[in-house]
Amino acid sequence: MDRFDELILTIITALPFAAALALLLWPGERPKQWKYFSLLIAFASAVLSLYVLLQYNQHFGSADEKYQFVNQWEWLPSLGISFHVGVDGISAVMIFMTGIVYVAAMLMTWSTDRRVRDYLILLHVLTGGVYGTFVSIDLFFLFFFYEIAVLPMFLLIAFWGSSSENLRVYLAGWRTNFGRTKEYGAMKxxxxxxxxxxxxxxxxxxxxVESGANSFDLIELQKTGYGDVFARVFFPFLMLGFGLLAGLWPLHTWSPDGHVAAPTSVSMLHAGVLMKLGAYGIIRVGVEVLPNGAQDWGMVLVILGTINIVYGAVSALSQRDLKYMIGYSSVSHMGYVMVGIGTLSSIGMSGAVLQMFAHGVMTALFFTLVGFIYEKSHSRSFGSDGEIESGVSINALNGLAKVMPVGSFMFAIAGLASLGLPGLSGFVAELLVFIGLFQTYPWAGVLAVVGAAITAIYILRLMAMVFFGTPDKRWANLPDIAMPQRITGVILIASMFTIGLMPFYFLELIDSSVELIGAIAR
Amino acid sequence: MSANVNVNLLTPEFILAGMGLLVLSLDLVLPKARRGILPWIGVAGLIAAVATALIYRWDRVEELYGGVFIADRYSLFFFAFLVILGGAVMIASVDYVKQHIKFPGEYYGILIFSILGMVLMASAGELLTAYIAMELLSFSLYVLVALRKYDSKSNESAAKYILLGAFSSAIMLYGISMVWGVTGTTFYDGIAAHLTANPDLDIGLIVGLSLIVAGLGFKVAAVPFHMWAPDVYEGAPTPVTAYLAIGSKAAAFALILRLFSEGLLPAIEDWRVLIATLAAATMVLGNLVAIRQENIKRMLAYSSIGQVGYLLLGVASLGVVDAGGAVVFSERASTGIMVHLVGYAVANLAAFLVVAVVYSRTGSDQISDYRGLAKKSPYLSLVLSVALFSLAGLPFFAGFVTKFYLFTAGAEAGFLWLSGLAMVASLVSLYYYLRVIQRAYVDQPSEGDEETAVERSTFFVPLTSWLMLGVLFVGMILIGVWPTELAAAADSASDALGTVRDVSTALVR
Known part of the structure; x- marks a missing residue:
C-alpha cells in the first residue's frame, strides 16, 4: 500500500474545503472562472472516488480487511479522538455516488447569477461534509462532518431558494390553498x-461512556459488546436521529418543504446524497455498534419504512407541484432503504445500499429537469391545478414533450428508473429489498410492492399530464434543455444504466462488507 | 511554618500594576492628539507581562505567603489566557473609544487593573485573597460600565451594577466568614482537609458555602442571580459589555474551578446536584428568553447566560465517584471548562466587536436594523455569522469542539440528561442566532419598508477592528479544526489542579 492510497480519502475530503477556501480568497469578481474551477474540483473528486471504487478489494491482498485506504492522525488524544479515515464496500459505493452528484450539481450552478461566490463556497462545504461523513471511521469525526453537511443548508435555501405561493393541495380530501416561504422551509x-x-x-x-474504552474509534467501539438493555435503550436514539435525515416517517415533514424551497443544485445534493447520510449512519453506527439493539428494533424500522413507502407514494399521488411530488417520492424511495436495513438480512441490506445509490442518481436527474422547467416557465404546477382564472388553469404545465424533446426523454428515463423498470438502477435495488423483506416480514413485502405500484401510477400520470398532449400556447416557446442540463443528464443516465445492467460488480463490493456486519442474519 | 517570600515570582503581576499606573499617568502628560498611543503602550505592557510569566513560571510550582498565592500550570494557563483576552478587548475597543469615550487614559488604565484582578483570581489559594482580587475586578468594572457618563442608559446600568454587585460581594463575604467560623481556615486545601475529616457537613458550613455560591453565581450571572446582566450589558459601552460577558466570567470561572476542585471536591456529593440544577435552570432560561430579544446586546447577554449554564455543567461534573466510593477529580471536566471558556471568549468577542462596529456606523443595536449588512459589509456579516455559529456549537468553528468536550465530560460524570438538555438549549440558541443571520443575509426590503439604519449608513470597517476581527475569525476556525494544542495546554493546567501540592501543613494554618 503506497502513500497515495493512504492519503486519497483525506484528499477527497479536503478537496471541497480547499476549493471553498480558494473561492473565499479569490480576488475580483469572476463568476465564470469560479464555476469552471468548481466544476474542475468536483470532477477531480469524482475521479478520485472512482479510483477508490475500482481499487477497493484489489489493492489490499485480503478482502476481509473491513476498512481499506486507512489513515489516521492524532487529533484530541485526551478524549480518544483521532482523524481516522477508511472505506468499506458500502462507503466506497457511497463516495462514488457523491462524486457523480457533486459534478452534476456543479453543472447546475451555471445559471446562478446571484452571489455566485457565496453559493459555490457553501455547496463545496456541504459536499465536503458529505464526503467526510462517508469516510470517517471515528465517531466524533463522522458526527463532525455530518453536522457540517447540514450547516450550509440554511443560507442556501433561505437566500437562493424559492417560495411556493398559492399552491393547491388536497388535505384529507379537501382542496385548500397554501403557500410556504423559503425562509420557512430553511428554518424548518x-x-x-x-x-x-x-x-x-x-x-x-x-x-x-458505556464502552469505557476512552475512544471514539468505530473499530474500537464495534468491538465493545454492549449490554442488551443499553442497546435497547439507545438504538432508537440512533435510529430516529439518523432516520430523521433519511426522511423516516413521521419525522420526514421537513424534507418536501426543504426540497421545494431549495435551488436546483441544493435539492440535488440534498435529496441525492445528504439524505443518504442518515441511512448510512443507521448502518454504520446503529447496526454496527449496537447489533443487539438493531435486532430488537429491526421490526420497528421495517414498520416505519413501510409506512414511508406507502405514505410517501400516496402523498406524491396527490401533489400538483412537481417539486413537492418529487420530494414525496424521495420520502417513499427512502422507505425502501429503511426497510432493507430493518430486515437485517444480508440481501435486504445490500438492496438498501444499492437503493441509496439508485435513488441518489435518479432524484438528482429529476431535480435537474424540474429546476430547468421551473426556471424557464416559472411554473411547477400540473394537472387540474395552478391558478384558476375563469375556470381554466393558467399555469399548469402540459405537452412539454413537443417543446423539449430531449428533456422529456430524460425525464421519462428517470421516471422509469423510479418505478423500477428492469435494466435501470431502481429495479435491482428494489428487487433485493423485496426479496429480503419477503424472507423476513412478508406482510411488509406485500405493502412495499403496493407502494411500488402506486409509484408507477403517479409517475405515469405525471408524464401523461406534463409531457404528453398538445402544449398550451403559453409553453409553445419554451426552449429545450441547455448544454449543462444535457451533460448532467447523460452522466446521470449513464450511471443508472451502469447499475441497472451490471449490478453485480457493485453488489460484490457491498456484500463483502455487509457480510462483516455482526447483526446480519445469514 | 516558613512562609515562602520569593517576591520575584510576582514580577508579571508587578508589570501589570505598573502598566496600569503608567497608562493612567501618561494620560495626564500626553497632549490630547497623542493619546491614541495609550492602548498600544498598554498592549505592549500586557505582552511583556505574558512573556515574563511564560518564561519565568513555565515549570515552576510554588506557593507564596504560605499558599495565599499559587504559581502553577493552572495559574499560568489563566494568566496567559486572561491577559491575552484583556489585550484583545483593549485592541478591539480602540476604534470605539476614539469615537465614543472621552477619557481614554482612564479606560485603558482601569482595564489593565481589572486584568490584574482577574489573574489574581486564578492564582489565589485562599478565599479572602480571591475575594479581594474579585473586588479589584468588580470595582474596575463599575467604573468602566459608567464611563459614558453623559449617556443615561450607561448611568442606569452602572447604578444597577454597583448596587447589586456590592450586595452580592457582601453576601459572599458573609459566606466566607461562616466557612471560616466552622473550619477555622480560608485556605482551599484547609477546607478540603476539613471536609475529608468531617464528611457530615455542619449546618453553618452549608449556609456559608451556599452564600459563596450565590455570590459567585451573581458574578457569572447564573440563574437565579442573573437579573442584572441584560440591563447592564445593554447600557454599558459595547467593548465593556464584551469584557463583562467574557473576561469577568472567565475569571470567575477560574476562581470557581480552583475553589471547587481544590477546596470543595471532597463534599462533591453534597453540591453536585445543586450546581447541576443551577446549570439546568441557567441554560434553559437564558436561551429561552434570548429568543424574544430585539436588541442584539440583550440577546447576546441572554445567550451568554445560557453559556454559563454549559460551564456550570462542567463544574457539576468535576468529580467522579469511583467504585470504591472515593471521589476522583475529573480532569476532563476541568479541561472541558477551560477549553470552552477559550472558545466562547473568542466567538463572543468577535460577535460583540461586530456589534460595536455596526453601532459606531449606525447608532443602533436593534436586530431589525441589521438587514442589508451582508450587502454593505460582507466581511462583518461573515465574521458575525461564524461567531454566532460558533456560539451555537456548529462544527468547523470553536464552539463545536469545546462543547463536545464539555458535554462528554458531563456524560462521563453521570449527567447524560444534563448534557442532553444542554444540547437542546444549543438548538434553541441556534434558532435565535439564525434569525440574526437571516436578517443580515436573506431579508430583502419589501415595499413600504423604511430603510434600516444599516442600509442608510455608509460603511467601512476601521483598520484596527478589521485586523482584530480577522484574528478572531482565524482563531475560531483554528480552535475548531485543530484544538489539539489548546486541549494539551488545558490538560496540563488540569493536571496542576489534580495534584495535591502539600496538605501536610494545611490543618496547622
Whole structure:
C-alpha cells in the first residue's frame, strides 16, 4: 500500500474545503472562472472516488480487511479522538455516488447569477461534509462532518431558494390553498436536522461512556459488546436521529418543504446524497455498534419504512407541484432503504445500499429537469391545478414533450428508473429489498410492492399530464434543455444504466462488507 | 511554618500594576492628539507581562505567603489566557473609544487593573485573597460600565451594577466568614482537609458555602442571580459589555474551578446536584428568553447566560465517584471548562466587536436594523455569522469542539440528561442566532419598508477592528479544526489542579 492510497480519502475530503477556501480568497469578481474551477474540483473528486471504487478489494491482498485506504492522525488524544479515515464496500459505493452528484450539481450552478461566490463556497462545504461523513471511521469525526453537511443548508435555501405561493393541495380530501416561504422551509429544515443530530449526539456520548474504552474509534467501539438493555435503550436514539435525515416517517415533514424551497443544485445534493447520510449512519453506527439493539428494533424500522413507502407514494399521488411530488417520492424511495436495513438480512441490506445509490442518481436527474422547467416557465404546477382564472388553469404545465424533446426523454428515463423498470438502477435495488423483506416480514413485502405500484401510477400520470398532449400556447416557446442540463443528464443516465445492467460488480463490493456486519442474519 | 517570600515570582503581576499606573499617568502628560498611543503602550505592557510569566513560571510550582498565592500550570494557563483576552478587548475597543469615550487614559488604565484582578483570581489559594482580587475586578468594572457618563442608559446600568454587585460581594463575604467560623481556615486545601475529616457537613458550613455560591453565581450571572446582566450589558459601552460577558466570567470561572476542585471536591456529593440544577435552570432560561430579544446586546447577554449554564455543567461534573466510593477529580471536566471558556471568549468577542462596529456606523443595536449588512459589509456579516455559529456549537468553528468536550465530560460524570438538555438549549440558541443571520443575509426590503439604519449608513470597517476581527475569525476556525494544542495546554493546567501540592501543613494554618 503506497502513500497515495493512504492519503486519497483525506484528499477527497479536503478537496471541497480547499476549493471553498480558494473561492473565499479569490480576488475580483469572476463568476465564470469560479464555476469552471468548481466544476474542475468536483470532477477531480469524482475521479478520485472512482479510483477508490475500482481499487477497493484489489489493492489490499485480503478482502476481509473491513476498512481499506486507512489513515489516521492524532487529533484530541485526551478524549480518544483521532482523524481516522477508511472505506468499506458500502462507503466506497457511497463516495462514488457523491462524486457523480457533486459534478452534476456543479453543472447546475451555471445559471446562478446571484452571489455566485457565496453559493459555490457553501455547496463545496456541504459536499465536503458529505464526503467526510462517508469516510470517517471515528465517531466524533463522522458526527463532525455530518453536522457540517447540514450547516450550509440554511443560507442556501433561505437566500437562493424559492417560495411556493398559492399552491393547491388536497388535505384529507379537501382542496385548500397554501403557500410556504423559503425562509420557512430553511428554518424548518435546519431546526429539524439539528434536533435529530442532538438525539444522535446523546447516543454517541452514552456509547462512549458505556464502552469505557476512552475512544471514539468505530473499530474500537464495534468491538465493545454492549449490554442488551443499553442497546435497547439507545438504538432508537440512533435510529430516529439518523432516520430523521433519511426522511423516516413521521419525522420526514421537513424534507418536501426543504426540497421545494431549495435551488436546483441544493435539492440535488440534498435529496441525492445528504439524505443518504442518515441511512448510512443507521448502518454504520446503529447496526454496527449496537447489533443487539438493531435486532430488537429491526421490526420497528421495517414498520416505519413501510409506512414511508406507502405514505410517501400516496402523498406524491396527490401533489400538483412537481417539486413537492418529487420530494414525496424521495420520502417513499427512502422507505425502501429503511426497510432493507430493518430486515437485517444480508440481501435486504445490500438492496438498501444499492437503493441509496439508485435513488441518489435518479432524484438528482429529476431535480435537474424540474429546476430547468421551473426556471424557464416559472411554473411547477400540473394537472387540474395552478391558478384558476375563469375556470381554466393558467399555469399548469402540459405537452412539454413537443417543446423539449430531449428533456422529456430524460425525464421519462428517470421516471422509469423510479418505478423500477428492469435494466435501470431502481429495479435491482428494489428487487433485493423485496426479496429480503419477503424472507423476513412478508406482510411488509406485500405493502412495499403496493407502494411500488402506486409509484408507477403517479409517475405515469405525471408524464401523461406534463409531457404528453398538445402544449398550451403559453409553453409553445419554451426552449429545450441547455448544454449543462444535457451533460448532467447523460452522466446521470449513464450511471443508472451502469447499475441497472451490471449490478453485480457493485453488489460484490457491498456484500463483502455487509457480510462483516455482526447483526446480519445469514 | 516558613512562609515562602520569593517576591520575584510576582514580577508579571508587578508589570501589570505598573502598566496600569503608567497608562493612567501618561494620560495626564500626553497632549490630547497623542493619546491614541495609550492602548498600544498598554498592549505592549500586557505582552511583556505574558512573556515574563511564560518564561519565568513555565515549570515552576510554588506557593507564596504560605499558599495565599499559587504559581502553577493552572495559574499560568489563566494568566496567559486572561491577559491575552484583556489585550484583545483593549485592541478591539480602540476604534470605539476614539469615537465614543472621552477619557481614554482612564479606560485603558482601569482595564489593565481589572486584568490584574482577574489573574489574581486564578492564582489565589485562599478565599479572602480571591475575594479581594474579585473586588479589584468588580470595582474596575463599575467604573468602566459608567464611563459614558453623559449617556443615561450607561448611568442606569452602572447604578444597577454597583448596587447589586456590592450586595452580592457582601453576601459572599458573609459566606466566607461562616466557612471560616466552622473550619477555622480560608485556605482551599484547609477546607478540603476539613471536609475529608468531617464528611457530615455542619449546618453553618452549608449556609456559608451556599452564600459563596450565590455570590459567585451573581458574578457569572447564573440563574437565579442573573437579573442584572441584560440591563447592564445593554447600557454599558459595547467593548465593556464584551469584557463583562467574557473576561469577568472567565475569571470567575477560574476562581470557581480552583475553589471547587481544590477546596470543595471532597463534599462533591453534597453540591453536585445543586450546581447541576443551577446549570439546568441557567441554560434553559437564558436561551429561552434570548429568543424574544430585539436588541442584539440583550440577546447576546441572554445567550451568554445560557453559556454559563454549559460551564456550570462542567463544574457539576468535576468529580467522579469511583467504585470504591472515593471521589476522583475529573480532569476532563476541568479541561472541558477551560477549553470552552477559550472558545466562547473568542466567538463572543468577535460577535460583540461586530456589534460595536455596526453601532459606531449606525447608532443602533436593534436586530431589525441589521438587514442589508451582508450587502454593505460582507466581511462583518461573515465574521458575525461564524461567531454566532460558533456560539451555537456548529462544527468547523470553536464552539463545536469545546462543547463536545464539555458535554462528554458531563456524560462521563453521570449527567447524560444534563448534557442532553444542554444540547437542546444549543438548538434553541441556534434558532435565535439564525434569525440574526437571516436578517443580515436573506431579508430583502419589501415595499413600504423604511430603510434600516444599516442600509442608510455608509460603511467601512476601521483598520484596527478589521485586523482584530480577522484574528478572531482565524482563531475560531483554528480552535475548531485543530484544538489539539489548546486541549494539551488545558490538560496540563488540569493536571496542576489534580495534584495535591502539600496538605501536610494545611490543618496547622
Amino acid at each position: 429544515l435546519v431546526i429539524f436536522l439539528v434536533a435529530g443530530s442532538i438525539v444522535i449526539w446523546i447516543a454517541l456520548l452514552a456509547i462512549y
